[in-house]
Amino acid sequence: MKLHTINEADLKGKRVLIRVDFNCPVKDGKVTDPTRILAALPTINYILGQGASLVVMCHFGRPKGEKKPEFSLATVKQEFEKQLGRPVTLAPDVIGDEVEKLAAALKPGDVLMLENVRFYKEEEKNDPEFAKKLAKLGDVYCNDAFGTAHRAHASTEGVAHYLPSYAGFLIEKEVKFMAPLLENPDHPFVAIIGGSKVSSKISVLESLSKTCDTIVIGGGMAYTFLKVQGHEIGKSLVEDDFLETAKHFLATTKEKGVKVILPVDHVCAAEFAENAAPVAVDGVDIPSDLMGMDIGPKTVELIVAELKNAKSVVWNGPMGVFEFASFAKGTEAVARALAASDATSVVGGGDSVAAINKFGLADKISHVSTGGGASLEFLEGKTLPGIKALEK
Numbered sequence: 001m002k003l004h005t006i007n008e009a010d011l012k013g014k015r016v017l018i019r020v021d022f023n024c025p026v027k028d029g030k031v032t033d034p035t036r037i038l039a040a041l042p043t044i045n046y047i048l049g050q051g052a053s054l055v056v057m058c059h060f061g062r063p064k065g066e067k068k069p070e071f072s073l074a075t076v077k078q079e080f081e082k083q084l085g086r087p088v089t090l091a092p093d094v095i096g097d098e099v100e101k102l103a104a105a106l107k108p109g110d111v112l113m114l115e116n117v118r119f120y121k122e123e124e125k126n127d128p129e130f131a132k133k134l135a136k137l138g139d140v141y142c143n144d145a146f147g148t149a150h151r152a153h154a155s156t157e158g159v160a161h162y163l164p165s166y167a168g169f170l171i172e173k174e175v176k177f178m179a180p181l182l183e184n185p186d187h188p189f190v191a192i193i194g195g196s197k198v199s200s201k202i203s204v205l206e207s208l209s210k211t212c213d214t215i216v217i218g219g220g221m222a223y224t225f226l227k228v229q230g231h232e233i234g235k236s237l238v239e240d241d242f243l244e245t246a247k248h249f250l251a252t253t254k255e256k257g258v259k260v261i262l263p264v265d266h267v268c269a270a271e272f273a274e275n276a277a278p279v280a281v282d283g284v285d286i287p288s289d290l291m292g293m294d295i296g297p298k299t300v301e302l303i304v305a306e307l308k309n310a311k312s313v314v315w316n317g318p319m320g321v322f323e324f325a326s327f328a329k330g331t332e333a334v335a336r337a338l339a340a341s342d343a344t345s346v347v348g349g350g351d352s353v354a355a356i357n358k359f360g361l362a363d364k365i366s367h368v369s370t371g372g373g374a375s376l377e378f379l380e381g382k383t384l385p386g387i388k389a390l391e392k
Helices: 035-049 074-084 097-104 121-125 128-135 169-183 198-208 222-228 240-256 297-309 329-340 350-358 372-379
Strands: 015-019 053-057 111-113 140-143 165-167 189-193 214-217 259-261 266-269 279-281 291-295 312-316 344-347
Touching: 015 035, 035 053, 035 074, 035 169, 074 111, 121 128, 165 169, 169 198, 169 312, 169 344, 169 372, 189 198, 189 297, 198 214, 198 240, 198 312, 198 372, 214 297, 222 240, 222 291, 240 259, 259 297, 291 297, 291 329, 297 329, 312 329, 312 372, 329 344, 329 350, 344 350
Parallel strands: 015 053, 015 140, 053 111, 140 165, 189 214, 189 312, 214 259, 312 344
Antiparallel strands: 266 279, 266 291
16 A cells, blocks of 8 residues: 655645644643644644645534534644644634635745534535535645544545645554555564454454464453353353354354464453452353453463564454453553564554553554554455545
8 A cells, every 4th residue: 555645745835734633632621632633743844844834624522513612623723732832823614715815825834723624514424515615725635634534524535636635644654554464464463352342343353364373352352252162251241143253253263273362261340340349260261140351360471472472463452441440450461561572563442542551651562553443444454535545
């Protein structure tokens, strides 16, 4: 997969219309985590350094096509201005005569931020006329919003039909690390897939089984696979509708010679609660009055052994209920083993990224993806509309 990237474009004196993902957490009128803003700064600073002006597009929350004050980008704009270190003008709207005048008046180095693009229903409908109106605001289009690249929206895909279009450095980096996992990974290749439901991860499992040597299955979905194997799972989470799917997956991976690791011991509880007392279960079968909440130490050992020899690792989804301190040890142990590994490591998906950040290990991972749903769909082998529009 080869993309047109922003450093191929002649930007001097141009207005660059850029789509970013600044959908940051906000509390009491302040951005509490500016990670997504920081991730886009290398592209933004490069564009401004080339003598261009900038028109910034992004969304915030789910206003559902209505202009709701609580979803204004005013708060995000303040944090963006602070992190960028230069003035940013917030437009009063997304399209229209006034916005066009503001864009036309931009000089090299100026930054104009549009209001929330999701104030218009036409954005999520990828309405061509709306995309054309957005395109009028720039000479060149740059997409650096990997987190929304799986959406065919006007600002992520539609605009690319009307302007010379390029990927920003963040999207370029995401593709650089993730594409080889599906096409030509270094072996041994280990995939660690967790999370609560088989239904949300089966496509990823099936896609990765084509290139993986070992697949580790943890989290709530592991109990559906254990039940298929004839094990007792107590009160653990199970998707009975996916028992046949799980059975088929285990059969096909066996045929391919792909090693599948499931929990061999557990940390359980009598109820799903943060203050529930952890109960160690030294074996695969779970007593009828308990539910699995985390992987046990023997399972951790199996995973650590695989990571020591791995050359490529992808991790998507926690190993247990890591948001509860008593049931976070398995996820933390895997995170630390991955951080200590010499493998090229890619972590994607909101919860596993949150775990890496929680344990302060992000700088020891080769690539921490900025897109939850986008990284999941990428690993499923799906075409991401926002990236497809930037391909050579």
